[in-house]
Amino acid sequence: MLTKRTILLGAAVMLAVLSFGTLAFATEFPKAKQIRMVVPYGAGGGVDISTRILATPAQDILGQRIDVVCMPGAGGQEGINFVLQQPKDGYTLLVTDYGPLVTTALTEEVTYDLSDWVPLVQITEVVPTFFVLAESPLKNVDDWVKAAKEKPESLTVAHGRHLSVPHLPLILFEKTAGIKNTHVPTSGGSEALAFVLGKKVDIGASVPSTIASTVKAGTMHPLAVCSLERVATLPDTPTMKELGYDVVLPAWYTVFAPKGVPEETLKILEEKFIEALKSEGAKEMAGKSNVLLTPYGRDKTVGLYEGTISSLKTILADVKK
Amino acid sequence: MDGLFMQVLEGAFALPVVLYTTVGVFLGITVGAIPGLSGDMAIALLLPLIYKVSPAAALGMLMGIYKGSMFGGSISAISFGVPGTAAAAATVEDGYPAKLKGYPMQAMLTALYSSVTGDLLSTLLLVFVAVPMAKVALHFGPVEFFALYVFALMMISLLVVGEMKKGIAAAAIGLFIGTIGMDPMMGSVRLSFGISSLRGGIPLIPLLVGVFAVSELMIQFGRECASRSAKKVAEDAKKAEDLGIYDPAKDRMSLKIYRSTFKATLIGSGMGTFIGALPGAGSSLAAFMSYGLARKMSRKPEEFGTGTLEGVAAPEAGNSATAGASLIPLFAFGIPGSATAALFGAALIMQGINPGPMMIEENKVIIYTLFVIIIYATFINLVLSHGLIPLYAKLAQIKACYLVPTVFALALLGTFASRNSLFDVWVLLAAGVLGIYLRKNDFPLGPLVLGFIVGPGAEKALRQALLMGRGEWMFLLKSPIALGFYGLCILSLLLIHFSVKKKLVEED
Amino acid sequence: METAKSNERNTISFLRNSSKVVSLLLMAAAAFFFSFTVTGKWSAGAGIGARLFPQLSLILIFLSGAAIFSGRGETGNKKHSEVTPLRAISFMGLAVLYFFGVLRLGLAVGTFLYLTAIFFYFGRDGGMIRKVLIPAFGITLFIWALFTYFAQIVLPPALLF
Numbered sequence: 001m002l003t004k005r006t007i008l009l010g011a012a013v014m015l016a017v018l019s020f021g022t023l024a025f026a027t028e029f030p031k032a033k034q035i036r037m038v039v040p041y042g043a044g045g046g047v048d049i050s051t052r053i054l055a056t057p058a059q060d061i062l063g064q065r066i067d068v069v070c071m072p073g074a075g076g077q078e079g080i081n082f083v084l085q086q087p088k089d090g091y092t093l094l095v096t097d098y099g100p101l102v103t104t105a106l107t108e109e110v111t112y113d114l115s116d117w118v119p120l121v122q123i124t125e126v127v128p129t130f131f132v133l134a135e136s137p138l139k140n141v142d143d144w145v146k147a148a149k150e151k152p153e154s155l156t157v158a159h160g161r162h163l164s165v166p167h168l169p170l171i172l173f174e175k176t177a178g179i180k181n182t183h184v185p186t187s188g189g190s191e192a193l194a195f196v197l198g199k200k201v202d203i204g205a206s207v208p209s210t211i212a213s214t215v216k217a218g219t220m221h222p223l224a225v226c227s228l229e230r231v232a233t234l235p236d237t238p239t240m241k242e243l244g245y246d247v248v249l250p251a252w253y254t255v256f257a258p259k260g261v262p263e264e265t266l267k268i269l270e271e272k273f274i275e276a277l278k279s280e281g282a283k284e285m286a287g288k289s290n291v292l293l294t295p296y297g298r299d300k301t302v303g304l305y306e307g308t309i310s311s312l313k314t315i316l317a318d319v320k321k
Numbered sequence: 322m323d324g325l326f327m328q329v330l331e332g333a334f335a336l337p338v339v340l341y342t343t344v345g346v347f348l349g350i351t352v353g354a355i356p357g358l359s360g361d362m363a364i365a366l367l368l369p370l371i372y373k374v375s376p377a378a379a380l381g382m383l384m385g386i387y388k389g390s391m392f393g394g395s396i397s398a399i400s401f402g403v404p405g406t407a408a409a410a411a412t413v414e415d416g417y418p419a420k421l422k423g424y425p426m427q428a429m430l431t432a433l434y435s436s437v438t439g440d441l442l443s444t445l446l447l448v449f450v451a452v453p454m455a456k457v458a459l460h461f462g463p464v465e466f467f468a469l470y471v472f473a474l475m476m477i478s479l480l481v482v483g484e485m486k487k488g489i490a491a492a493a494i495g496l497f498i499g500t501i502g503m504d505p506m507m508g509s510v511r512l513s514f515g516i517s518s519l520r521g522g523i524p525l526i527p528l529l530v531g532v533f534a535v536s537e538l539m540i541q542f543g544r545e546c547a548s549r550s551a552k553k554v555a556e557d558a559k560k561a562e563d564l565g566i567y568d569p570a571k572d573r574m575s576l577k578i579y580r581s582t583f584k585a586t587l588i589g590s591g592m593g594t595f596i597g598a599l600p601g602a603g604s605s606l607a608a609f610m611s612y613g614l615a616r617k618m619s620r621k622p623e624e625f626g627t628g629t630l631e632g633v634a635a636p637e638a639g640n641s642a643t644a645g646a647s648l649i650p651l652f653a654f655g656i657p658g659s660a661t662a663a664l665f666g667a668a669l670i671m672q673g674i675n676p677g678p679m680m681i682e683e684n685k686v687i688i689y690t691l692f693v694i695i696i697y698a699t700f701i702n703l704v705l706s707h708g709l710i711p712l713y714a715k716l717a718q719i720k721a722c723y724l725v726p727t728v729f730a731l732a733l734l735g736t737f738a739s740r741n742s743l744f745d746v747w748v749l750l751a752a753g754v755l756g757i758y759l760r761k762n763d764f765p766l767g768p769l770v771l772g773f774i775v776g777p778g779a780e781k782a783l784r785q786a787l788l789m790g791r792g793e794w795m796f797l798l799k800s801p802i803a804l805g806f807y808g809l810c811i812l813s814l815l816l817i818h819f820s821v822k823k824k825l826v827e828e829d
Numbered sequence: 830m831e832t833a834k835s836n837e838r839n840t841i842s843f844l845r846n847s848s849k850v851v852s853l854l855l856m857a858a859a860a861f862f863f864s865f866t867v868t869g870k871w872s873a874g875a876g877i878g879a880r881l882f883p884q885l886s887l888i889l890i891f892l893s894g895a896a897i898f899s900g901r902g903e904t905g906n907k908k909h910s911e912v913t914p915l916r917a918i919s920f921m922g923l924a925v926l927y928f929f930g931v932l933r934l935g936l937a938v939g940t941f942l943y944l945t946a947i948f949f950y951f952g953r954d955g956g957m958i959r960k961v962l963i964p965a966f967g968i969t970l971f972i973w974a975l976f977t978y979f980a981q982i983v984l985p986p987a988l989l990f
Contacts, residue, residue, distance in 0.1 A: 042660070042663075043361075043365030043368065043664065043667075044365060044368060044663055044664040044666070044667030044668075045663075045667070048368075048667070049667060049670065049671060052368075052369060052372075056369070056372065068369075069741055070365070070740070070741070071740060071741045071742065072521075072740060073518065073521055073524070073740050073741075073742040073744055073745070074517060074518050074519070074520040074521040074744070075503060075520050075521045077517055077518075077520060077521075078518065078521075078740075078741075078742055078744065081517075082741075107508075108510065111517070153791075156788070156789055161508060162506060162507050162508040163508060182788060182789070182791070183788070184463075184785055184788050184789060185505070185506045185507070185785070186785070187505070187781070190600065190655075190656040190657060190663075191600065191656075193654065193655070193656055194459060194600060194650070194654070194656050195462060195463075197459050197654060198459035198460060198461070198462055200462035200463065200789065201789065209670075210655070212655075212675055212677070213654070213655045213675045213676060213677020213678055213679050213680060214654060214655065214677055214678055216675075216677075216678075216679045217677065217678035217679045219678065285372060285671070287673070288671060288672060288673035289670050289671050289673065290670065290673070290675065486893050486896040486897050486900060487893070487897060489889065489893045490855060490889075490890060490893035490894060490897065492889075493886050493887075493889035493890040493893060494855075494886075494890060496882070496885075496886035496889070497862070497883060497886040497887060497890060499886075500882050500883040500886060504879040506879070507879060509879055511866075511869060511879055511883060512862070512865060512866075512869070512883065514865075538920075539912055539916075539917055539920050540909050540911070540912055542912075542916065542920050543909065543911035543912035543913065543916045543917075544911050545951060546911070546916050547911040722947075722948070722951035723948065723964055723968075726943070726944055726947040726948070727944070727968050727972075729924065730927065730940055730943065730944070730968075730972060731972065733924060733927065733928060734931075734936075734972065734976055737928075738976060743928075743932075746928060750921055750924055750925070753921070754917070754921065757909070757912055757917060760909055761909050761912065762848065762851045763848075764851075772886075776882065776886070779882075780881075780882040
C-alpha cells in the first residue's frame with residue numbers, strides 16, 4: 001500500500017543516492033569514473049581494433065577501466081557529437097582517422113570547428129595503396145600514367161567511398177600526374193578488392209591490410225603506396241614519392257580530446273597512452289593483428305593534424321560539388 | 322597428414338573449446354530471441370575476449386553465437402509474432418499464425434530443423450568448395466548485382482497476399498525510405514531535412530524491428546486493453562477463438578512433418594547459400610526470397626500466410642544458410658560477405674590470421690579446427706534448442722499484459738544498445754507507427770522491407786554499372802548472368818499475368 | 830433533394846473507405862517529398878545523379894496510390910480495430926516517457942516505474958504487491974543485469990542507477 005511513510009522513505013533513499021553520486025566529481029583524474037574512448041565506426045573495423053590495442057594495456061597503466069564504444073551512426077557524426085556533449089573532463093575521448101572528423105567538416109556543415117579538437121596520441125597509420133591484378137598489362141605506375149594519357153578516362157579505378165581515405169590520394173595523384181580516370185565509388189575496400197579480382201575494374205585503391213592476403217598469394221600486385229616511406233608489409237612496393245609524384249597522404253588513427261580538457265589531464269593521458277603503446281602487451285596484440293604501432297605524442301600529432309587539414313583543403317577545393 | 326588430423330581433433334574437442342562454443346550457442350539463442358538485440362551485437366561485445374582465451378575457444382564461441390542467433394530470432398517470431406532478429410521477420414508470416422492455430426511446438430521445431438539443415442548444407446559448402454564458390458561470386462559485379470536486385474524486387478509479386486497495388490506501394494515506400502541519407506556514390510546527403518542524424522540514413526534493424534515487432538506489440542496491447550473493458554464472457558470467448566484449444570499431444574514434431582517441409586527447406590538452403598555468398602546481400606533478403614520462392618514452388622501456395630509449416634521452414638533455412646555462406650568470400654579472398662562475417666574477419670585478424678587465399682595454407686591447424694567446430698556447433702545448437710524451446714514456449718504462455726511491456730522495454734533498450742544511438746530509438750518508434758498504420762490498412766509489410774534493403778544496393782549497382790559502361794545503358798545487358806536474371810523476371814511477369822488471367826476466367 | 834442526400838451518403842462512405850483515404854495520403858506525401866528532390870542541392874557527379882532513385886520511388890508511390898484510389902477497395906473488414914488512435918498514442922507516449930525516465934532517472938528506476946505503471950493498469954485485481962510490484966521488480970532486475978553487465982550500454986550520466 002502506498003502509504004505516506006513509504007513515499008517518504010523512498011524519497012529519503014533517493015536523496016541519499018543522489019548525494020553519493022555527486023561525490024564522485026571531487027577526485028583526481030582518472031579515479032572518478034571509467035574512461036570512454038569513442039570510435040565513430042562500426043565494431044570490428046580497423047579503428048576499433050587499433051583502439052583496443054591501446055585500451056587494453058592502458059587500463060592497467062592508468063588504473064581505471066577503459067570502455068571502447070562504437071558509435072557509427074550518422075556516418076560517424078553521432079560519435080563525434082557525443083564526445084562534444086560530454087563534460088570536458090578527459091573521461092570521454094575520440095579515436096578516429098581523418099574521414100569523419102576533417103573531411104566531413106570541410107565538405108558539410110558540422111557542429112564543431114576543427115580547432116575544437118586537441119590531438120593527443122597517434123596509435124597507427126594506414127597507407128593508401130593502389131593495386132592491380134597480377135596479370136594486368138599495367139605493371140607499374142608509369143604504365144598507368146601512359147595508358148591514361150593515351151586514352152583519358154579509359155581506366156576504371158575502384159576506391160571505396162567518395163572522398164574516403166583511398167580516394168583523396170587518387171584525386172591528388174591525378175592532379176599531380178595530369179591524368180584522368182573513371183572513378184567507381186564502392187562501399188569500401190572489400191568491394192574494391194572484389195571488383196578488381198572479378199576483373200570488373202582495372203585498378204583498385206585501398207589499404208594494405210585489405211589486400212595483404214591476395215598479394216601474398218600472388219594474385220594481386222600493388223603499384224604504389226602513398227606514404228613517406230615504404231610500408232613494412234609491402235616491402236617491394238615503391239612509394240609515390242620515389243616514383244616522382246608528391247602524393248603523401250597516410251591516414252592516422254589518433255586519439256583526440258575535445259578542447260577544454262585541463263592541461264594536466266591531457267599530460268597524464270598522453271604520457272600513459274604512449275607508455276601503453278610501448279608496452280609488451282600492446283606490441284604482442286599489434287603483432288598478432290598486423291598493426292604497425294606509431295606511438296607519436298603531441299609534438300608530432302598536432303603537426304600531422306594541421307598538415308592533413310591543409311592538404312585536404314587543397315584537394316577538396318578542386319572537387320566539383 | 323595423420324599428425325594434422327590428430328592435432329585438429331585435439332584442438333576442436335578440447336573441453337574449454339566445447340564449453341565456450343556451447344555458451345556461445347546459448348547466448349546466441351537468447352540474444353536472438355530478444356527483439357532489438359542481435360547476434361552481431363553480442364559478437365561485437367565479446368571481441369575483446371579473443372585476446373584472453375585460446376583462438377579455438379574464442380572463435381568457437383563467436384560461431385556459436387552466430388548460429389544460435391539465426392535460430393533464436395524465430396523463437397519470438399513464432400511465440401509472440403515479434404521477430405527477434407531482422408532475419409526472422411519472414412518467419413512471422415506463417416510462424417505466428419501457426420502458434421495461434423495451436424501448434425507452436427511444431428512450428429518451432431520445424432524452424433529448428435530447417436535452420437539446422439540450411440546451416441549444415443551451407444557449412445559443408447564452405448568447408449569443401451569455398452574457393453570455387455567464391456570464384457563464382459566474383460563474377461558478380463555491379464551489372465549482375467543490379468539484375469539480381471531487379472529480380473528480387475520482382476519477387477514482391479510473390480510475397481503479396483492480397484492486392485498487388487498495395488504490395489507495390491509498400492515496396493516503393495521502402496525504396497523511398499532507403500534513399501534517405503548519404504547517396505551511395507557521391508556521398509551527398511539526401512532528404513535529411515536538416516536533421517543531422519538522418520545523414521547516415523535510416524538504420525535497418527530499428528526500422529525492421531519497429532515495423533514488425535512494435536506494430537505487433539501495439540496490436541497485442543490494443544487487444545489487452547479491449548479485453549479489459551469488455552465483459553468477461555466475451556473476453557473468454559475471444560481468447561478461445563484466438564488460441565484454439567491447445568492440445569500438446571497433437572502438437573508434436575515428427576519425421577513426416579520434416580519430410581513434408583523438406584522441399585521448402587531445400588529451397589531455403591539453396592537460396593540462402595547463394596545470397597549469403599554474395600557480398601552485401603544479407604540474411605533478411607535471403608529469408609524473404611526463400612519464402613517467396615518456396616511459395617511459388619509449393620503445391621499449396623494459398624496456405625502461405627495462414628500457418629503452413631512450409632512457410633516456416635523456407636525462410637528459416639534461408640537465413641541460417643547465409644551463416645556458413647557469408648564466410649565463403651571471407652575465407653576465399655578476405656572479403657566479408659556480411660556485417661557478421663566482417664566481425665569474424667576482425668576476430669581472425671586479432672588472432673594473427675589474415676583472411677584470404679593464403680589463410681588456409683598458412684594456418685592449417687587452426688582453420689581446420691575451426692571447420693570442425695563450425696560443424697559441431699550446429700549440432701550443439703540442435704541439442705540445446707531442443708531443450709530451450711519448451712522453456713521459451715512456456716514463456717510465451719505468460720499473460721500478454723506482462724509480456725508485452727517487457728518485450729517492448731527489451732526492444733527499446735536493445736535497439737539503443739546496438740549502436741549507442743538515441744536516434745535509433747526514435748526510428749524504432751516512428752517505424753512502429755508506420756507499421757501499425759500500414760497493417761490497419763491491409764498493406765503487406767514484406768515488400769516494404771525488401772524495398773528498403775534492396776533499394777540502396779540496386780541504386781549503387783546501377784550507378785556503378787553506368788560509370789563503368791561510360792553512361793551507356795546497353796552496358797547493363799553485357800553480361801550473361803544479368804541477362805539470365807532479366808529473363809527470370811520476364812518469366813515471372815508472364816506467369817503472374819497468366820495466373821491472374823486464369824483466376825479471372827475462373828471467377829467468370 | 831434526392832441527389833443531395835445521396836451525395837451526402839456518398840461523401841460519408843467515401844471517407845469511411847479507408848483505402849481511399851490512404852491512397853490520397855500516399856499521393857499527397859509522394860508529391861510533397863518530390864518537391865524536395867527537385868530543389869535539393871545534391872551533387873550530380875558522373876553518371877546518373879542522386880535524384881533519380883528517390884524520384885523513381887516517389888513516382889511509383891504516386892502511381893500505386895492512384896491505382897488504389899481508382900480500384901474498388903474494401904469498406905468493411907477493419908483490420909486490427911482494437912488498435913484505436915488513442916491506444917496507439919498512449920502506447921507510444923508510454924515508450925517516450927519510459928525512455929526519458931531511463932535517461933534521467935537511470936535504467937533500473939525508469940524500467941521499474943514503467944513496468945509498475947503498466948502492470949498496475951492491467952492487473953489491478955489480485956493485489957498490488959503480488960501481481961504488480963513483484964513482477965515489475967523481477968523483470969527490472971533481469972533487464973538491469975542484462976544491459977549493465979552484459980551489454981555495458983553507454984547512457985548519459987543519469988541521476989540514479
